[in-house]
Amino acid sequence: MIHIDWKPSKESSKPLYIQIVEYFKEKINRGDWPVGSEIPTQRALARMFEVNRSTIVSALDELKAEGILEGKRKAGTKIINHSFPSLTHVQPNWQSYIEEGIHIPNLKTIKQINELEFNNHFIRLSTGEASPELFPAEKMAIVLREISKSMKNLGYEEPKGMVYLREQISNYLKLHGINASLSSILIVSGALQAIQLIAMGLLQPGSTVFLEKPSYLYSLQILQSMGMRRGGIPMDEEGIIGRLIKKYKRKNKSSILYTIPNFQNPTATVMSQNRRKELIKICQQEKIPIIEDDVYRELWIDNPPPTPLKSLDTNGLVLYVGSISKTLSPGLRIGWIVGPEPVINRLSDIKMQTDYGSSSLAQLTVGKWIETGLYEEHLHYLRKQLAIRRNITMDALEKYFSDIATWKIPSGGYYVWLSIKDPISMYKLFDEACKIGILLYPGYIYDSSPNQYLRISYSYASVRHLQEGLYKLSKLIRKLIKSNHK
Structure with missing residues (x-):
């Protein structure tokens, strides 16, 4: 999947969709996005470019009309080389090299988390490290x-x-x-x-x-x-x-x-x-x-x-x-x-x-x-702060999750292992949580079989975000449970 770190200018006289088309062409011509690269969904592109979905549709239609992109329902939308004849002579087929490499790609969920964790708009209930607030x-x-x-x-x-x-x-x-x-x-x-x-x-x-x-x-x-x-x-x-x-x-x-x-x-x-x-x-x-x-x-x-x-x-x-x-x-x-x-x-x-x-x-x-x-001094401070965060998390779970999930109080570490009582799609929960700005680790990435668990980290997000994130997550889980019962 290609990586996008640019946004069209809304102050430019040039239409947004044209700016996006030109951006695609520039990235392909430079070889940053090789032939065969998969394009994110329209919804994901709209979020990345911070534009309406209709703008994305116009840009993609233009790129497809020029033979730069090709869309297939199950295979997704990919970059092709019809409009860049020189690429077949200059650029190696990097996609085939990628697919033949010995290292298996990360799980889709892990790759998505790795990308979104650096988006400041997300509450990171996923991150297994100490909060920047606790850095000595x-x-x-x-x-x-x-x-x-x-x-x-x-x-x-x-x-x-x-x-x-x-x-x-x-x-x-x-x-x-x-x-x-x-x-x-x-x-x-x-x-x-x-x-x-x-x-x-x-x-x-x-x-x-x-x-x-x-x-x-x-x-x-x-x-x-x-x-x-x-x-x-x-x-x-x-x-x-x-x-x-x-x-x-x-x-x-x-x-x-x-x-x-x-x-x-x-x-x-x-x-x-x-x-x-x-x-x-x-x-x-x-x-x-x-x-x-x-x-x-x-x-x-x-x-x-x-x-x-x-x-x-x-x-x-x-x-x-x-x-x-x-x-x-x-x-x-x-x-x-x-x-x-x-x-x-x-x-x-x-x-x-x-x-x-x-x-x-x-x-x-x-x-x-x-x-x-100084390391021992820092550890003493860190444990005190983790105790505060752990207790705040336990209070929030008791307040918002007591009827929809079970958990054990951790005696240390960074995580709470949450078990959701009613069966829901954990894949859908992860996707829907991303849409409301919450990152978490669903249990299916830690096990070879499906389960109803979530790993919640209380170490990284600020105390305010920790409480806000758990409240929003509880509402989302209730919504998914309710839709299952209809």
Whole structure:
């Protein structure tokens, strides 16, 4: 789908539809929009260009008449090359390259959210990060002043990452019962890159990645793009049900378990200490390594969660993934993997082949945050603010949703997992919510089967928008339920 970041001028003497036609021609002639590119719907175009739908119809009719666009009812409207004979000789068929690439495109809903999240007119009940209001600007200024005093250069770092940062992370992890030598730590560009490196470096096509059902990894296509299977294992109030792993395990194929034990995405479930011990024991017996994604650990509100799976690991079974993206700043793009040295050596080699190391400036910055103690101070403040937002969200849900949905009060993290009582189309709910300026994550992107869940984030939107968004969302759900009962 093409991207539009321009609007026609309503002050120009030139008709709006002509401006749109010329814009299309310019983008196609420059090669920005290759032949075969799909055009958004008329309604979407009207919203993007901020014009009436009749203006869009006139523009599209003109472009079709000139042989630039071709519309088919089921296939949609696409760019063709009838009016640009030179394109067939100059421009490669980029669409065929796109379709033949090894990476599977994001889910349509995810792509739509990724585009709309940067539209200021939307209330973002979708975003899994801390609100800009909570960004520690003053502390960041202190850290940047400190590193500017000692910064000698910003060259490439060692394959495993900056020694200084790995030292700070090693000290930090000891607070959580993890003893990690510098040679067993790899600095990565966030937890997502950690998962990609593990998949590329340790697994083969046809491997099975077991994960919680539902799970964040269902919303991504990185595993499927590499020819791997995802095997969902049910959860209960204590976390993933480990005893079912043996039942789901495929014979003669390598497999690995991916889990988020603390404030799981999307359910906010915290794995109990007993379940952690049981999971370690079962995976040892079945010889299944564990990827422990612990990026939400520090976002506890009521009580600290149990110690990490990695702290219980005496056999090098667990690859521990951490990050500051959820706690400090996603834009710094700094995370880490802790594991057996041969594994870390393998993954660091792949990382060097792909990006030659994470940003030196970002690594230095995160190291200084931890060393100075400012990171711990910020976490204390962040938890207080999340508690306020969580409680406001619970009050709003009780007020507006008590008769139409159920939920559990999260003890930390960013999310509430909302279950709608009456069956409605979740696809329609997502589309209709977008129309009224609300972004949310429907449950179907976290599961391979249909469900009636929503992941509501209380961390990003302002308190006013949080309350307003939940009120409008409740009205929309009631409307859809009512229309179903007619």
